[in-house]
Amino acid sequence: MNDLPDLDSSPAMSSQSPADSSAGKPRRFNLWRRPEPSAEELSDRQIRKWSELWATIILSIATLITAWAGYEAGKWNGLQTSLNVLSTRLTIESSRLKTEAQETLLIDIGLFTNWVDATGNGNTRLADFFQARFRDDFRPAFEAWLVTRPLQNPDAPDTPFDMAEYRRPELDEAELFVERAGQMSISAEQAGSIADQYTLSVVILAGALLLAGLADRFEWAELRAVVVAVAMVILLVSIINVFRLPIA
Numbered sequence: 001m002n003d004l005p006d007l008d009s010s011p012a013m014s015s016q017s018p019a020d021s022s023a024g025k026p027r028r029f030n031l032w033r034r035p036e037p038s039a040e041e042l043s044d045r046q047i048r049k050w051s052e053l054w055a056t057i058i059l060s061i062a063t064l065i066t067a068w069a070g071y072e073a074g075k076w077n078g079l080q081t082s083l084n085v086l087s088t089r090l091t092i093e094s095s096r097l098k099t100e101a102q103e104t105l106l107i108d109i110g111l112f113t114n115w116v117d118a119t120g121n122g123n124t125r126l127a128d129f130f131q132a133r134f135r136d137d138f139r140p141a142f143e144a145w146l147v148t149r150p151l152q153n154p155d156a157p158d159t160p161f162d163m164a165e166y167r168r169p170e171l172d173e174a175e176l177f178v179e180r181a182g183q184m185s186i187s188a189e190q191a192g193s194i195a196d197q198y199t200l201s202v203v204i205l206a207g208a209l210l211l212a213g214l215a216d217r218f219e220w221a222e223l224r225a226v227v228v229a230v231a232m233v234i235l236l237v238s239i240i241n242v243f244r245l246p247i248a
Contacts (some may be wrong), residue, residue: 058231065235065242066205069102069198075248076195083188090181097174104168108138112160141166164170194245201242208234 062151110128118126134142141160148156157163 041146047060054232055212055230058208058228058235061239062205062208062231062235065239066209067204069201069205069238070243070248072149072242072245073195073198073202076191076198079248080188080191080195083184083191087181087184090177090184094174094177094181096114097170101168101171103134103176104137104170108135108161112138112142137169156224168175178191191248194248197245198242201245204234205238208232 054159111133115127118124118130133143138160141163144165145157145160145161150156150158160166208231211227211234
């Protein structure tokens with residue numbers, strides 16, 4: 001019993017310090033620590049960051065301008081349709097007035113011919129009957145024609161219809177409607193042209209939206225920046241074109 005060694009006084013156990021006890025353990029590495037990025041990786045991250053920012057800006061502005069351009073294109077197309085309809089109505093009205101003016105001319109010719117026949121036959125009563133039924137617009141021309149003494153003066157106009165005083169209001173109004181219809185038609189063409197320019201701007205803006213949306217799909221940071229720059233140029237050109245166009 002007395003020959004057993006004293007464990008507490010053992011030299012091996014008493015001389016080993018806590019620091020020495022851990023010296024034989026394997027060294028542990030921090031697996032959660034990320035490696036330091038290189039300068040090229042930092043540059044790519046910066047390019048991607050700015051590319052994403054500008055792509056978002058381009059998408060937002062291009063969407064607003066596209067909506068505005070589409071709205072204006074619709075309004076100008078509607079204005080073109082309205083002007084064309086109005087031009088057609090004026091043309092139809094002018095045709096109706098021309099028909100009435102032609103009928104009026106036939107009435108004036110008929111009454112004047114009957115007056116000439118009655119006067120030539122010496123039937124004063126019948127001549128006065130036809131003269132009393134002349135239109136108010138024909139009477140000034142007839143009286144001015146009588147002043148020229150057509151029976152005695154060979155240089156007198158042949159009929160009252162050759163006199164400057166002869167007027168047919170329907171014909172004058174029809175000519176006015178024709179002129180207005182032509183102006184409406186020209187205005188309709190201009191409105192259609194403006195609508196086409198707005199539509200073209202919408203198509204171009206679609207290209208900017210497409211490029212800005214595809215930029216994030218490129219892994220190459222420099223290529224992404226180039227695509228975003230092209231989209232920005234297209235957007236700026238489209239904005240200038242849209243704001244130069246008149247507003248309906």
